[in-house]
Every structure is written in C-alpha cells, then in structure tokens.
Amino acid sequence: MNRSSGGWLTGTLVNAVPLTDSARSLTFRVPGWPGNDAGQHVDIRLTAPDGYQAVRSYSIATAGEGEAIELAVERLPDGEVSPFLVDELEIGDAVELRGPLGRWFVWRPEQTGPVQLVAGGSGVVPLVAMARVHTRAEALSAMQLLYSLRGPDDALYREELSAEDSKTTWHYTRIAPPGWPRMPGRLTAQDLVREALPYEDGVLTYICGPTGFVEAVAAAMIEIGHAADSIRTERFGGI
C-alpha cells in the first residue's frame, strides 16, 4: 500500500503523446512520489501568474514504484484545466501534484480472483493501469476489459489494448467500423451476458466512466446476477 505523500509535490512534464483528437498522454517526473497502485488518482494544481489556482483530479494510467507517472487527459469542451493540459502544457513545464489518492478502486497483483473491467470513454485510464500491472505481474488470474466508446477514433491506447495478449472487447455506441457485428448502441444487459465474465464467487468488476454510463452498467450487472458488493465503481461528471 502506498501512503499519500500528503502535501504538494512538483512534477515536470517529461513526455506527451496525443492519444486522440481530444486526449493526450502526459508523463510527469515527480521527485518524492511514493509509487501508486493501479486505479489510484492524483490531484493536479495549476497556478496562474497572479496566484490564482485550480485543482482537478485525474486517474493514473501507470502503477508501481518509481517517480514517473502517466496520466491520460481528455479535453472537456467547457473545461478550465483539461484544455490547458491537453493543448498547452509543454515538455519541461512544472505542475503541482498531490497523491496518490483513493485506496478502494484499486487492483493489486496479489488479488487472485477473476476481474472484469468495464470502461466508458476516458474512464478506461485507471483500468489501463490495472491491465498493465496484471500483464507485468504475469498474473494467472483472468482479467478482461470491455471498452465502450463512441467510435473507433475515440479509443485511448488503441494499439496497446489491441495487442494479441490483451483481452479487450470493443463496444461502439455511435459509429462502428465497417463490418462490425453489432449495431452501434448503448451497452445493454444482453451485451454484458455475452461479453463480461459470468458471476461467480470471487469475481470482481470494476466500472469507470461518466456517471450515466456507470449507473446503467452497474444496474445491468446486478440484473444479470452479479452481487452488488462484487462491483466497484468510479464515476465522473454530474447528472
């Protein structure tokens, strides 16, 4: 378990890669970072020249020891902080970070039960961290990802999640690639019966995405027989 570092640390942007038209991967080197578990998040604080500050939380796409952490940030059309992080922050720039935060929506390699990950849009980020740790640990337990997104162009980490040893099922809600077997549409209980691990003792499901998505998927998981206490959720945005 990684304790939060408590106060604010200074991180320097050392790598930045566009993931889609609206999202970018940002890697910060953060001296003093205590390491983090897969699924945790971090607060970022930006300060304007006149001292005005803004704080937002972002999920971490990486996990483990070390002082480098990768975030994947999606630009919110009306956002105050995300457009700056996606479009403006330059290599070498510094931001303040606080964390790691959250010890509930995490997956650790010593967990032995099967795991179903369900992502909506940019909610995939903490689940990518879990999948990466699972792969790196060569864990024997089952872990698979069901990734719901508007269309193929909206995928974060498409290449990595399409790799042969990656157990990702793609689900498109608006635009599907040519020849895709299912009509685009919202993820339903029938989709979950077909694509998600069936309920059994010890299976854990992690769902992350916009509030409406998480509410709908969690309710559908219960409808098809999963126990409420086998489902962990992380939501963003209001209703």
Add this chain to the structure above:
Amino acid sequence: MAIFGGRRSGHDPALPPGQHLTESFPVLSAGPTPAIDTDDWAFFISTESGKTHSWSWDEFRSLPAEDITVDIHCVTSWSKLGTSWRGVSLDTLFADVDTSRDYVMAHSYGGYTTNLPLEEILEGRAWVAFDFDGEPLDPEHGGPARLLVPHLYFWKSAKWVRGLVMHDQNDPGFWEQYGYDLHGDPWLEERYA
C-alpha cells in the same frame, strides 16, 4: 513555457480553499446505486444501552421537516453553492435518544459507513434529507434519503442512510479507512490522511 490563465469563475468568498464551482451535481459512489423502496425503508439510531429507536418511512415523513439552503463541498474539489434541500433535523431524531457516547457511525443501504462526532451533527448542523431542489431525491444522489452535513466534505453526507450507531471512539468509516481524513473540514482542507 505554457502560462496557465484560468477562469477565476470560482473566485467566491463562499468557496473553501482548493475548491472550484460546479453547476452540475457530480456523483461519486464506491459501488452500484442501491434500489430502495420506501415501503422497505427504515431509519434507526442505536445506543450503548442496546435501545434502538426506529422510524418507518411514513413515521419519518410525519416528523417536522425543514427547508435547507446550503453550500456543499466535495473532497474531489468541486463545490456547489446555494443547494436546496428538505429534510428532518438530527436534533428532531435525537430528541428522545439517551447516550453518553460522543461519536456516530452512519450506516447506509449498500454497506457504506462514515464516522461523525455527535456534537457536529446536532444544533441545526445536520439533517436526513429527502428532497433536492423541490423533488424527491434521486437514487444516484442518495434517495430516498441521505445524511446532509454540509459543513464537512460531502463524503460525510452518507447517501442511502439507514441508521446511526453510537460509538465511544472515533472509529473510521469506509472512505476514512481508504485514505480520507477522519474529520473532513473543507475550510481546513482536511482531505486525505
């Protein structure tokens, strides 16, 4: 070097340090939203004597209720100002409760818990709320009823609350065991342990 401009839309004296304003009503919960029928709903307070005070939904709704307009502050840094609620004051619910214990553990449908000092939820500082903005509280926001403790970060305002258990010490609740501060005062930025 990129220079952060920011919006300053959130520059309001009602905003605690490190918070920003939101117009929407974000939802943060550790698990699925439980479906609770008011026919099955009950609220209890239990004390060290073994006595349990309890109210059915109809009994609860027949208690005097108040309109409450308060600012709410989430530990994840959003605040929402001037929110309108209707609920029953915990002073009313504690009127006939005899306890010498100083702490309360709130328990929710779905298993959530959070700890509170008793003196901080009396004297008009906390409610069990059942309406938001003039409408029955949505399940996503804790309906049929949730705690409303607006002077602390909003994880203390337990959704789907079903009862309070008196404790003799300040035992940590759910998020308090997973890294959140034991107390959670937004003006002191008591966010994370």
